[in-house]
Amino acid sequence: MEPYLCSESIHAMDLNQRFEDYIAADQKIEAKDWMPDQYRKTLIRQISQHAHSEIIGMLPEGNWITRAPSLKRKAILLAKVQDEAGHGLYLYSAAETLGANRDDLMDALIDGRAKYSSIFNYPTLTWADMGAIGWLVDGAAIMNQVPLCKCSYGPYARAMVRVCKEESFHQRQGFQIMLNLSEGTDEQRAMAQDSLNRWWWPSLMMFGPNDESSTHNEQSMRWKIKRFSNDELRQRFVDMTIPQIELLGLTVPDQDLKWNASSGHYEMGAIDWKEFFDVIAGNGPCNKERIAARKKAHRDGEWVREAASAYAQKMNAKASSNQTHAA
């Protein structure tokens, strides 16, 4: 037994070394390549959380499709939410290349075992929230996601190229809505400010906990799944967004915000991490509703999915019996 174990472990070491060399040389890891279990698990966790976020993210925006204030806005919003369903599909497919199964991932989501971006547990109360979500939430998502286009896992990186292109359209349409409101009537301007007030802090929380308290940072950075730390990305987002808020003529809901000329960055006030962890723990305003809506759609659709697979089986059986007869 001993020599066998020995050669096996040398083999595993070789594989691991080759994997590490690949990562170091910025080569892509592909679905059929050997990879450490932990790398696979980390990716499945991250990609499926991302997919779930897209799917749950359809709900707060879907909430305004039927009330969009013009036909053009309705069409744009509908197309945007449809894109999110598409992103969910590519991402579930990317997770499947790692051996995960879409149905299992969906079960984990509706059973409350899987996580998704906590921002979608906030309610969309006015039309301006469609602007703020596109501009801030998709803007923050892009900050997080652009580096993923270069992530070490090929199928994820390639899915993200397409996702990011569409997200940047989404961000522009969101900003357009905000611009339009900020140039509109007094009520529209107030709507825009109220929405910024409600979405600003949750958007900053989207980058995750501060670096010193983030649990997944270091290993993911080493494997080039993650390329920048939470705090670096958050800072970049703030630096980019403050001038846009000024352009809109709106007020940043952070009294401690100041420009630091020597660092060339904005310094932001303290984030209420208690709120962040409360929402993650399931106590956000809409956690239960979001999961209930997903569960309902899934359960209500069960008979339809069953019918489709029964039909497919019948057709396959027919096709193979035809072949037998022809032979």
Next chain:
Amino acid sequence: MTKSQHIDWLLGLADDALILGQRLSEWCGHAPALEEDIALSNIALDLIGQSRAFFAHAGRLEGAGRDEDRLAFFRSDREYRNLLLVELPNGHFGDTIARQFFFDQFALVRYTHLAQQTFDPEVAAIATKALKEVRYHAAHSAEWMLRLGDGTELSKARIQESVERLWPFTGECFEEHATLDAAIASGAMPDRSQAQTTWNEQVEAVLNQASLTKPEGSWSQKGGRDGLHTEHLSYMLAEMQVLPRLHPDAKW
């Protein structure tokens, strides 16, 4: 066809598309599978696009300064001209598919003629583009009729029930009505009995293939083209129109 009949006819075309598009958009995020979230949203988008083209054309013809949004958001249910079929609630997925199937088959017949007629060249242009879209819609809904009809016992029972429930709303597609009679007389709309025969043949072919039974009844609900709707439309418009009505001076 008089100018006011012409406008009325265009509004009917626009309203059919908008109201069905609005209904389908309610599915977004709640469909049985992600692929259907995408498909139903796509169909909704096509329909909303078609409605915008017809509204814009009707507004220009009317010449009273009403644009697409004015026509969509500032008319009451009594002024809407759509078929009752398209305003009916989504129900379960089978109800939505049966409603879509009946309408898609009608839209195919109607757009095929609209694309060829010369009475209104702008309508011909809109219809030529719409016809390409509607062919996909009709393939999608017919495919689902087969899957649900010939899927499981449960799906067969459900879709058969949907077909029965919606059947009385299909006759309105071919009803006799002054505006439509004028449109037929001027060549803008297809001959009624011919159109109905084609629709019947197509519907029957799919129902047969799906092992479903075509309902016998010939009674049909009507009133939509005159603004006499079901109880459902007013709620739908209340939701759809709330923002522009709340902020009549705002631009979006």
